[in-house]
Amino acid sequence: xxxxxxxLQKIRQQISDxxxxxxxxxxxxxxxxxxxxxPIDAIRAAxxxxxxxxxxxxxxEAVEKIETLHxxxxxxxxxxxxxxxxxxxxxxxxxxxxTVDRLKIARRLSEQRPESLPPLNIxxxxxxxxxxxxSGITFDELEDLAKExxxxxxxxxxxxxxxxxxxxxxxxxRLPFRQLRLALERLNQQGHQLDTLSMGMSSDLxAAxxxxxxxxxxxxxIFGARN
Ligand SMILES: *Cc1c(COP(=O)(O)O)cnc(C)c1O
Numbered sequence: 483x484x485x486x487x488x489x490l491q492k493i494r495q496q497i498s499d500x501x502x503x504x505x506x507x508x509x510x511x512x513x514x515x516x517x518x519x520x521p522i523d524a525i526r527a528a529x530x531x532x533x534x535x536x537x538x539x540x541x542x543e544a545v546e547k548i549e550t551l552h553x554x555x556x557x558x559x560x561x562x563x564x565x566x567x568x569x570x571x572x573x574x575x576x577x578x579x580x581t582v583d584r585l586k587i588a589r590r591l592s593e594q595r596p597e598s599l600p601p602l603n604i605x606x607x608x609x610x611x612x613x614x615x616x617s618g619i620t621f622d623e624l625e626d627l628a629k630e631x632x633x634x635x636x637x638x639x640x641x642x643x644x645x646x647x648x649x650x651x652x653x654x655x656r657l658p659f660r661q662l663r664l665a666l667e668r669l670n671q672q673g674h675q676l677d678t679l680s681m682g683m684s685s686d687l688x689a690a691x692x693x694x695x696x697x698x699x700x701x702x703x704i705f706g707a708r709n
Pocket of ligand 1: 516539561562645683684685699700701702703
């Protein structure tokens with residue numbers, strides 16, 4: 483597990499270098515460690531290095547990890563596809579959900595959020611690349627969905643999330659991230675108070691930070707390739 487410590491160190495350095503290069507304030511781009519498919523000991527190794535925010539995609543696997551670690555200092559982010567019959571489990575176990583793209587799901591998360599917990603932080607997922615296969619709403623749908631979601635008492639609308647199509651060129655990587663930032667700025671001009679841009683993964687985190695990412699979601703660069 484030494485490699486996890488080393489790779490985490492390297493990613494943190496990459497993030498702080500990018501913050502400096504793109505005139506972001508130190509710590510403004512937070513690291514979400516994506517631990518999906520990885521064993522619980524890999525998460526423990528990251529915790530030992532001071533990592534507290536983890537992203538998971540598969541609900542049953544995630545809940546097992548959350549219950550086993552049973553550590554209130556951790557925050558858990560659901561970043562996978564959401565089936566509507568699983569919303570109660572998500573609402574009860576997570577601090578954040580990044581992948582909301584339907585009002586029905588937002589309503590269920592709000593209704594099912596236990597009253598003993600603060601409102602569930604959520605991001606709306608936007609399909610910035612227009613690929614049919616990708617989940618997420620279009621930019622055109624954003625304003626109406628945000629208006630409905632912000633009125634729900636059990637969730638707190640924090641911002642926007644995207645997973646763009648893979649792209650090697652740095653300037654081209656920036657484009658969908660810039661569009662997402664501009665969409666967030668437009669919503670805030672309309673009266674929303676959104677503070678979160680969840681964007682950037684192992685291969686495009688610098689471009690995301692250049693465009694204002696507040697969470698980069700990093701899996702393989704910390705924990706190694708997935709099968
Ligand atoms: C798996 C996953 C990541 C992490 O991807 P890496 O390329 O391994 O960094 C980030 N975001 C989402 C939504 C994912 O599903």
